[in-house]
Amino acid sequence: MSNRKRAVSFLCALCMMFSILIVTRPAPVYAESLSEQLEQTRQEKKDLEDKIEALRADKDKIIQEKDLLDQRNDKLRVEVNLIQRQSDETQARIEELTAQEKEQYELFCKQVRQEEERGTVSYWSVIFKSASFSDLLARLDFVGEVMDYDRKVIQNLQDTRKQLSEDKAALEQQKAELVSAQQELQAQINAASELIRDFEETEAGHQALLDQAASDEKRIQELIRQQQISSGESAGYIWPTNATRYVTSPYGDRWCPYHGWEYHNGVDIGAAYGTSVLAANNGTVIQAGWNGGYGISVMISHPDGITTLYGHMCDWNVSVGQKVSQGQVIGWCGSTGNSTGPHIHYTMYKGSGTLNPLNYLPGYIPYDW
Ligand SMILES: [Zn+2]
Numbered sequence: 001m002s003n004r005k006r007a008v009s010f011l012c013a014l015c016m017m018f019s020i021l022i023v024t025r026p027a028p029v030y031a032e033s034l035s036e037q038l039e040q041t042r043q044e045k046k047d048l049e050d051k052i053e054a055l056r057a058d059k060d061k062i063i064q065e066k067d068l069l070d071q072r073n074d075k076l077r078v079e080v081n082l083i084q085r086q087s088d089e090t091q092a093r094i095e096e097l098t099a100q101e102k103e104q105y106e107l108f109c110k111q112v113r114q115e116e117e118r119g120t121v122s123y124w125s126v127i128f129k130s131a132s133f134s135d136l137l138a139r140l141d142f143v144g145e146v147m148d149y150d151r152k153v154i155q156n157l158q159d160t161r162k163q164l165s166e167d168k169a170a171l172e173q174q175k176a177e178l179v180s181a182q183q184e185l186q187a188q189i190n191a192a193s194e195l196i197r198d199f200e201e202t203e204a205g206h207q208a209l210l211d212q213a214a215s216d217e218k219r220i221q222e223l224i225r226q227q228q229i230s231s232g233e234s235a236g237y238i239w240p241t242n243a244t245r246y247v248t249s250p251y252g253d254r255w256c257p258y259h260g261w262e263y264h265n266g267v268d269i270g271a272a273y274g275t276s277v278l279a280a281n282n283g284t285v286i287q288a289g290w291n292g293g294y295g296i297s298v299m300i301s302h303p304d305g306i307t308t309l310y311g312h313m314c315d316w317n318v319s320v321g322q323k324v325s326q327g328q329v330i331g332w333c334g335s336t337g338n339s340t341g342p343h344i345h346y347t348m349y350k351g352s353g354t355l356n357p358l359n360y361l362p363g364y365i366p367y368d369w
Contacts, residue, residue: 038220041213048210052203059199066192069185076182080175087171094164101157108150237280237360238326239269240310240346241333246270246367248343251356265354266309266347270367273342275333277310279324280346280360288316288330294345295337298330306355311345312336 239245249268253261271277279300286307287299294311298318301307314334318324335342348355358364 034220034224038217038224041216041220045210045213045217048206048213052206052210055199055203055206059196059203062192062195062199066189066196069189069192073182073185073189076178076185080178080182083171083175083178087168087175090164090168090171094161094168097157097161097164101154101161104150104153104157108154111150236304237306237308237348238278239361240278240280240308240344241269241271241275242278243275244269244271245361245363245365247358247361247364248367248369250366250369251354251358266311266345267357267361269344269346271333271342271344273314273333273335275342275344276329277313277331277333277344279326279328279330280308281306281326283308283324285318285320285322285324285330288318288320291337293338295339296331296334297337297345300324300330305350307349309345309347309349311347312339312343314342 246269247267248270249264251264251267254264277298281300281302281304283300283302285298286301287297287309289296291297291299291309291311294309296313296316297309297311298313298316299307299309310331312333312335313331314336316331318328318330324330333342333344339345346357348357348360
């Protein structure tokens with residue numbers, strides 16, 4: 001491909017890439033329900049993530065392309081320098097020859113002057129001083145011989161100089177072409193650099209939108225949770241204690257002094273040692289007593305398929321198979337098992353997973369999260 005064609009196709013590729021460099025946020029559509037909003041926000045997040053990924057791939061391509069251009073530019077620079085050196089050397093040789101030519105000419109003039117002074121040669125006197133016609137011819141011959149020799153030397157010098165001038169002109173032409181190619185390449189490199197900058201700006205723009213969408217997602221999730229609480233979806237379950245509304249550790253990822261970052265499958269309720277622990281709903285006791293890291297725990301299976309667990313108690317008050325009713329004292333708050341102080345660990349299992357107990361603890365107070 002010729003340089004020009006290559007440049008054109010390169011620029012076309014740039015233009016195509018520019019078309020994806022527009023940061024747009026979908027016009028807000030006011031969804032009828034929070035769950036629709038949540039779905040939209042998640043979709044928006046996914047779209048942005050896809051866009052960022054595509055941008056990064058394109059940016060990598062353009063960076064590779066620019067690397068190739070840089071390499072070509074380096075080669076051209078070396079070539080231009082080489083030709084410049086050849087041209088400089090030729091110029092020096094031309095100057096040298098010009099000096100020689102001048103010297104030769106001065107020598108010739110001096111010789112003629114000497115001959116003239118001696119009276120042997122004078123263009124004007126040679127004819128008049130000749131004793132005879134044959135003398136004149138001899139004198140002319142002599143002048144001719146001297147002149148012929150000098151003329152040949154000078155001619156030779158002139159020819160060489162002319163050749164060198166032609167060589168130098170060719171070199172300069174070659175250099176001009178290379179410099180022009182270099183300029184064209186530099187323009188492409190500049191365009192590529194600009195494009196890379198644009199990619200980075202667009203990427204940053206998308207990232208800002210993505211951050212915004214992520215915080216929107218959280219906000220909507222919180223609204224949904226509040227709505228669930230106020231609409232009574234949590235009805236049926238009561239707090240496992242009457243003594244406090246403090247939740248000291250929420251559900252989800254949390255920092256654990258024993259295990260570093262871990263997934264907390266329930267919540268911790270900050271109650272005093274000996275506080276009564278209550279059955280959150282009617283059900284059947286399926287576990288009571290020591291339960292590994294949970295220390296002394298009780299588990300109750302409820303008719304709606306939810307199972308509750310109350311951990312780290314200091315003692316328990318029920319036995320496996322026993323029917324319990326909502327609000328019944330099943331044990332007392334303690335710090336058994338993996339626990340750093342008295343609290344009630346409260347998990348709600350459903351199917352193979354867990355529920356966020358905060359959705360079932362109306363009026364909870366986040367404490368030191
Ligand atoms: Zn816990």
